Amino acid sequence: MAEAARRAPELTGTTWIMAAEQTAARGRQGRPWAMPPGNFAATLVTWPDPGPGTGPGTGPGTGAGAGGGPAQAALRSFVAALALYEAFVGLTGERAPFALKWPNDVLLNGGKVAGILLETAPGGALFVGVGVNLAAAPDAADLPQGALRPVSLAGELGAEVSPAAFLDALAPAFAFWEGRLVEEGFAPVREAWLARAARLGEPIRARTGHRELSGVFETVDEAGHLVLATGEGRMSVAAAEVFL
DSSP: OHHHHHHGGGOOSOEEEEOSOOSSOBOGGGOBOOOOTTOEEEEEEEOOOOOTTSOOOOSTTSSOTTTSSHHHHHTHHHHHHHHHHHHHHHHHSOOTTEEEETTTEEEETTEEEEEEEEEEOTTSOEEEEEEEOSSOOOOGGGSOTTOOOBOOHHHHHOOOOOHHHHHHHHHHHHHHHHHHHHHHOHHHHHHHHHHTBTTTTSEEEEEOSSOEEEEEEEEEOTTSOEEEEETTEEEEESSOEEEO
């Protein structure tokens, strides 16, 4: 992500930047992110199109902004999640072990195998950071209490996939779902994401900055917000830590 920010002013269009090694990896809210050798870390630098009927946004200076503002830019988390899912399925031939956890994780056999981090920058650039435990998972003892069990692709499925091979699968999958979002809006992306969602229709907990909600995971709404059926009624959550 830091290298993407450094290079963004020089780029002329959408670009993937992959790290062979990370010395200062980070996750959401500045949390540390482990990057053992053989794992995948990459950032997509893009200038998203705001959506149908708004004109192109393929590079710096197009006026597209960050996909029509922060709310639209945040929808790229769903695009990235679907791309990761398709990359995993394409490389392993397995579909059932994988699921998507709102708002930005991919699960394998119920453990966290990949995470997504979005950041915006001046000039309308959006950075989509992706970390994947291909070869090894971090020690669970180093993670915050309540965090999902970390797993790796090699450890769970015995699949040996190089970072370069993973990027070769991920990049076109992201381009496909980004194209669907731009041309058709969020509806098809939302439908596809929900079809792969973890714990849909089941009880979960969502912790916001000031409270914790418990309820049944009903859906994701048209803005990408989590919708819970709670004892206090139906609630829409824009941002939260989710515990399964």
